[in-house]
Amino acid sequence: MFGAHVLIDRSQFPESVRGDLLESLRTRAINHKFHYESYKQAAKWLALHEGFSPARTDASCARIYDAAFTAAALEIASPAIHMAGLGCGGGQKEARLLKLLRAKANEVVCTLLDVSLPLVLTARVEVLPLVDRDYGIVCDLGTTENLDQVVSASDDKLPRIVTLFGILPNFEPAPLLFRIARLLRPNDLLLISANLAPGSDYAAGVEKVLPQYDNTFTRDWLMTFLFDLGFEKSDGDLAFAIETDSRKLRRITAHFEVKQTREVLVQNERFSFPAGERVRVFFSYRHTAATMRSLLNEQALDVIGEWLNDTMEEGVFLCRKSAA
Incomplete structure (x- = not known):
C-alpha cells in the first residue's frame, strides 16, 4: 500500500470549513466536526471510544452488533455488494460487517465516509484486507449537497448496506435521517445505531x-x-x-x-x-427503541430488525425503505 486516494467533498473545502467555524463561534454552538479535525483530536477520540464505548467494553453490546450484521448479510442475495460506512470513525464495526460479507460475496466494495481525514485513513487500514475496491470520502453529512452522488459514484448500482454507527447522537435526528432516507434505494439496507436511555422511564x-x-x-x-x-x-x-x-x-x-x-x-x-x-x-x-422507530417511520423507513444490549443503553436497527 503506497498511498490512498481520498475524495474531499465540497462541504469540507477550506472555504466551507471556514464558514462553519466562524458560524459556530458566532452562535456559541460548536459544530461537532471540529472535534475530529486534527490527528491529535482523532487520537483522543479513538482513546475515548476504546475506553468508554459500550461496543468496546460490553460483551452484550458486541453481540447485538454481530447479530445485526448476520441479519443484514442474510438479506443480501447478490454475489456483489457495496457497504457504505457513513461516519465510519475508526472502522472497527464496518470491518466486522465486511468479514461476513466477504465470506458470502464474490465482490465487496466499500466506501468509508467521515468528516475527519485521519479517521477515514484509520478506517481504511481496518477494511483494506476485506474488500476488492475501497473509496475514502471526507464529507460533512450535515451540510453536503451531494451525498447521493458522492456515495453512488463508486458502486455501479450494486445492492448496498449503508451503515450509520455512532453518528445519530450528535445530530438533530430528523434532518439527518431525511438525508439518509433520500440516499437509500429500494433494495438498499440501512444499519443504524443509537444511544438509548435504559429502563421504562x-x-x-x-x-x-x-x-x-x-x-x-x-x-x-x-x-x-x-x-x-x-x-x-x-x-x-x-x-x-x-x-x-x-x-x-x-x-x-x-x-x-x-x-x-x-x-x-x-x-x-x-x-x-x-x-x-x-x-x-x-x-x-x-433515544428509546420507541422514539427510534417513530423517527425512522417518519422517513418511510421500515424497521425489519432491532437489537438492544443487556443494559438497554445501545440499540442497532436494520431498516429498508417502505414499499411505495
Missing part, C-alpha cells in the same frame, strides 16, 4: 447515563478544540446537563462556562467571550 434513564459523559477522557477531548483556538484552562469549566428539545427528545449537553473574558483571533476575525457566557461544545441525544 425515559427521563430517569437519561439521568442514569449522565455520569458516563463527565470523565477525564471526554473533557480532554472536548477541550482540545477550545485550547487550540486560544482558550486557557483557567478561562472556565465544562458543565454537563440534560436538555429536552421541542419534540421532547432528551440530550446530554456540555457547555463551556466562561469565568474570565477571553478574546481569540480566528481567520482574521476577532471574537470576545465575556465572563458569564456559555458556549455549547457538545450534545448527545439519548
Whole structure:
C-alpha cells in the first residue's frame, strides 16, 4: 500500500470549513466536526471510544452488533455488494460487517465516509484486507449537497448496506435521517445505531447515563478544540446537563462556562467571550427503541430488525425503505 486516494467533498473545502467555524463561534454552538479535525483530536477520540464505548467494553453490546450484521448479510442475495460506512470513525464495526460479507460475496466494495481525514485513513487500514475496491470520502453529512452522488459514484448500482454507527447522537435526528432516507434505494439496507436511555422511564434513564459523559477522557477531548483556538484552562469549566428539545427528545449537553473574558483571533476575525457566557461544545441525544422507530417511520423507513444490549443503553436497527 503506497498511498490512498481520498475524495474531499465540497462541504469540507477550506472555504466551507471556514464558514462553519466562524458560524459556530458566532452562535456559541460548536459544530461537532471540529472535534475530529486534527490527528491529535482523532487520537483522543479513538482513546475515548476504546475506553468508554459500550461496543468496546460490553460483551452484550458486541453481540447485538454481530447479530445485526448476520441479519443484514442474510438479506443480501447478490454475489456483489457495496457497504457504505457513513461516519465510519475508526472502522472497527464496518470491518466486522465486511468479514461476513466477504465470506458470502464474490465482490465487496466499500466506501468509508467521515468528516475527519485521519479517521477515514484509520478506517481504511481496518477494511483494506476485506474488500476488492475501497473509496475514502471526507464529507460533512450535515451540510453536503451531494451525498447521493458522492456515495453512488463508486458502486455501479450494486445492492448496498449503508451503515450509520455512532453518528445519530450528535445530530438533530430528523434532518439527518431525511438525508439518509433520500440516499437509500429500494433494495438498499440501512444499519443504524443509537444511544438509548435504559429502563421504562425515559427521563430517569437519561439521568442514569449522565455520569458516563463527565470523565477525564471526554473533557480532554472536548477541550482540545477550545485550547487550540486560544482558550486557557483557567478561562472556565465544562458543565454537563440534560436538555429536552421541542419534540421532547432528551440530550446530554456540555457547555463551556466562561469565568474570565477571553478574546481569540480566528481567520482574521476577532471574537470576545465575556465572563458569564456559555458556549455549547457538545450534545448527545439519548433515544428509546420507541422514539427510534417513530423517527425512522417518519422517513418511510421500515424497521425489519432491532437489537438492544443487556443494559438497554445501545440499540442497532436494520431498516429498508417502505414499499411505495
